Amino acid sequence: MTSTNFTGFLLAVVSSAFIGSSFIIKKKGLQLASADGPRASVGGYGYLLQPLWWVGMITMIVGEIANFVAYIYAPAVLVTPLGALSIIVSAVLAHFLLKEKLQKMDVLGCLLCIVGSTVVVLHAPDEKSLTSVQEIWELATQPAFLSYTASAIAVTLFLVLYCAPRYGQTNIFVYIGICSIIGSLTVMSVKAIGIAIKLTIEGSNQAFYFQTWIFVMVLLTCVMVQLNYLNMALDNFNTAVVSPIYYALFTAFTILASAIMFKDYSGQSISSIVSELCGLITILSGTTILHSTKEPDHPILTDLYTPLSPKMSWYIQGNGEPWKQKEEDASPPFNLITVIRQDHFK
Structure with a gap:
């Protein structure tokens, strides 16, 4: 492993540690906040006054920054998994x-994720040295990557305009597909901007090149689309199902985009490529197992009453058994308790 890859590897590990910790710290803060007021899931904002929640947010920001920098030093096929x-x-x-x-x-x-990550790290390709954002622009405008970008945009538009209105709330792959495809372009933009920042810090100012600002605009656009449809996916489907599918598709599309744009696998042996793919599959398997064992949160009841049909009357006998009154029935027995619909008094 080269020194740049090792630096990217360390940053990716640090990023994962901070991001993983932030989830727990923020959840702990949410629990403390919910003890003094309404929960965030029902519209409460008390967590904004909880210092522990802000510690978790800062921890997440630090992790995301470390992840951003990791893409500068190592290829996406190493950092993303x-x-x-x-x-x-x-x-x-x-x-x-x-x-x-x-x-x-x-x-x-956990063990599968660790084993898979180890295999990916050991067989990851070396990061190519780039000296200007113009070189990155040449890679981004090569016919192969332009074809990928055009295909990604076309598929995304099809999913957004046709599939989302019809199947978005019933098919989990619609929203997640949009996030994953656009996410691959997000990572490519992040890597381009990261390299531009690195070169600027080293003394070669890349802000004068218009290509840098195009990458910035692409990044902002992709992030907004990605977050929007990720929120839709989380709002409609169980997190335990969304997370592994999103991770799998996002990782796959990101590796594909990086392989096309930066030619990560050029010069690698077949055995190294196969080993890395096996490592990736192992990580995906471990991720799926981890999420499959999670128990979904119990829904919060906002109404103690259940709507009843206006065409029938239900009664509960003294022994707890229900009895439905029919039109031809006489008055119910004396020992029955009437269950009145909640809109009876409206």
Whole structure:
């Protein structure tokens, strides 16, 4: 492993540690805030006054910055899969701090993620040295990557304009597909901007090149689209299902985009490529196992009454058994308790 790859690897690990910890710290802050007021899930904002929640937010920001810098020093095929380590950190900390039991399958999932990450790190391609943002622009405008970008935009538009209105709330792959495809372009823009910042710090100012600002605009646009549809996915589907599918698709599309744009695998042997793919599959398997063992949060009841049909009257007998009154029935027995619809008094 080269020194730049090792630097990127360390930053990716640090990023995962901070991001994984931030989830637990913020959840702890949310729990403390909910003890004094309404929960965030029902519109409460008391967590904004909770210092622990802000500690978690700052921790997440530090982790995201470390992840951003990691893309400067290492290829996306190395940095992106290591994001699974944050899940391990969250699972372990949740066991000790939130009293969420770490099951045997969770341990297996953690081990698979660690083994897969090790394989990916050992067989990751070296980061190519770039001396200006113009070189990155040439890579971004090569026919192969332009074809990928055009295909990605076309598929995204199809999903947004046709599939989302019809199947978005029933098919989990619609929203997640949009996030994953656009996410791959986000990472490419992040890497380009990161390299531009690095070169600028080293003395070669890249702010004078218009290509730098194009990458910035692409990044901002992609991030807004990505966050919008990720929120839609989380709002409509269980997080335990969304997370592994999103991680799998996002990682796959990012590696594909990076391989096309930066030619990460050029010069690598077939055995190294196959080994890295096996490592990636191992990480995906571990991630899926970790999320499959999570129990969904119990829904919060906002209404103690259940709507009843206006065409029938239900009664509860003294022994607890229900009895429905029919039109031809006489008055109910004396020992029956009437269940009145909630809109009776409206």
